[in-house]
Amino acid sequence: MRRLLERIFEEFTPNARVLVAVGAATPFLIVYFVLHGMALRHEEFRQGLHAGPVVGLQALFLLCSVVNLGIGVKLWPRRWVNEPADDLTQLACLSIGLAYTLLCMLSGTFTSGTNLILVGVLAIGLLLFELQPMVVAYLVCAVLLVGQDVAVMAGWLPYAPALSEGLFSGGKPVWWFVWWRQYVLYAGWVVMIGLLLFLLARLDHLHDNLTRLSYTDGLTGLANRRRFMDVLGTELARQARQGQALCLLLIDVDHFKEVNDRHGHHAGDAVLRDLGRILMASVRTPTDLPARLGGEEFAVVLPDTRLDEARRVAERLREQVATHVFQDGDQRLRVTVSVGLVVARDMNLATLLQQADLALYRAKETGRNRVVEAVERAP
């Protein structure tokens, strides 16, 4: 059920959503139509109803059903076309909204059952449609409801015109009215709670995705530059406060341009992905943070790590990459990396990165496939 709802809201085109709304609302309208028709025919039920308003409502239900069916027929061939039919969407919102609003107006707006129906229709509409058609339909229905209530207060209209005193005998509602009210209330409650929990869960889910995506690199799944900068900043501040060693590895793939040129971008991407995996496997998560800074540049933040440990990590990494056979389809290739290593001792972010950059540069200069430590210079 949840999977189905997810699919409807994530993958359906606007036109298909209109069809969902029409398809969900129209059968209910038809059921109401049939039930009311049956009630009007039985003496027992007819006593509790005023025939005139009920017949008017029947006509409205019929009209709305026909409109909805028309919309359905018109949109069916275009259901997977991603060009929304705005006017038909608006028409569907209005016809469904009006049908339920008038139903509630005629049977009394001030009971929870009818209110739950209205709110439920609103919730489903907001889940399916854009804001604008819903705002228009909402305003029209709200004006009707408020207008009716003003007329009731002024004494121009009776409250709940479709219901008559025959619903009550001796101050107590008749059995079928009790039954009906109970059914509407509990059905409305269950549906509403389900819908709202779903809506809120969806919001949470979207938000989590957003946070995760904005902090990870799409290709490798490692942290991206933004997250790297964030974490490095916090770790540097902690280092300054607590004085524990903090190391940074800056890693660059040697001759990556050639990999791309000779084997194609696809192979290049495969190399980067594999490298991401190697990096992820070779650090002590969750304290260490491997990241892709962009292009073929990677980095690892190693908090609470002394120089000799960091050196070991870097060497192991370099060796693993150098011995790994990268594969893309039937192409096999090897690459190497150069690593710049720096120990942060009371530095700011810019100096630390610059030092690491310098060390990496010297690693490239002195023949690549090696780890070079930054030499501390007197300030």
Place this chain on the structure above:
Amino acid sequence: MTNEHVLARLHRWWWRGIDAIEAHLVERRHAANIRVFCLGFAAVLSVIWCLQWLAGWREDLNALYRPGWWGPTLVWQAGLIAWLLGMAAWGKRARDARASHPWAVQLALVPALGGIVVLGVAHGLHDTPVPMLILNVLVFARGLFAWREVRWALALSVLLVLASEWLTGSGHMPYAPLLSAPVFTGAALHPWWALWVRVLFVLAAVLMSLVLFCLAVAVQRRRAELETLVRTDALTGLANRREFMTQLEREAHRQARSGRPMSVVLFDVDHFKQVNDRWGHPAGDEVLARIGALLKAHTRDQVDTAARYGGEEFVLLLPDTGVNEACLVAEKIAVRLRQERFTVGDQGFHVTQSVGIAQVVEGDLDQALRMADRNLYQAKQAGRDRMVASVAFPEDVKRPAWAV
């Protein structure tokens, strides 16, 4: 003040309000959210309390309540309100934004949801606005807290509702025990009762609609953001490679059907590595961002696709454009880029780019991309800062490319 001013101001307030609500919905800071929840619910309860208190002033209204129940109910409700206000005050004092207070959340949620259900049972669940209010409180709670924090309170209220239904059904408890006068018998409503019902219904309906609209806006915003994030490159704001590939495929189908020309233009910044090494990564990023803006400015909205293809490589997809027109576009961009001056400190530098262009024939994308890549390579080989263009005939890779 003119009408437009009022509208603009209303519009701004509306969005600011939504932003504030969203921040609470999404950030899930316990102390702050407990405060919001308790204050909001206490306000609703106060409305009910005031209406009931008003009834106590007149004998005929007081007669609507079961004898002897009016005062204690009032005190009990006041106690609940005081408890909530106390929790709100605690929430204000506990400012530590990130600390988690699971017990405090339960201390706010369980009395609140339990309290509103008891109030609903006392007034009668079937023909009063209280079920709507219960729903409101539940949504409010779930919006501000995670599902696992709300479920106990939800389970409690469901149990209370079921128990009350069973007790009324089996005759152990009267329906709406708080009220002595029948509430809705088909006869005209007592005016005070009509007011009670109206006020609470309007309150519940307005709150519920607001909550629903806010949620819908929040969900739509998240979706839009997610879509941009997935489709665009963060640095340049252009389409990313994945999005480019999708567009390429779509346009290729269209091209194969319509037979109109379509071109692919590959740009590569010359000596970009040196820019990075010499002027620093921030300067390199600036170059890429500026090129992104240039490409966007020189392409047609909704028709062309400009994308960052990788590191310092960009690509344009130009439907309805033959190789000659594509050359014109690329030339314009190249000229503009040559004129751009980038500065680091008080020094400035210029960059150039090499361009490879290919016209797609018969929807054969791979061929066109390969051809554009080869042309780009030739442009690089021939000394950079130039472009090479050709038509990518499927069988033909030997046909001479002409340099511009």
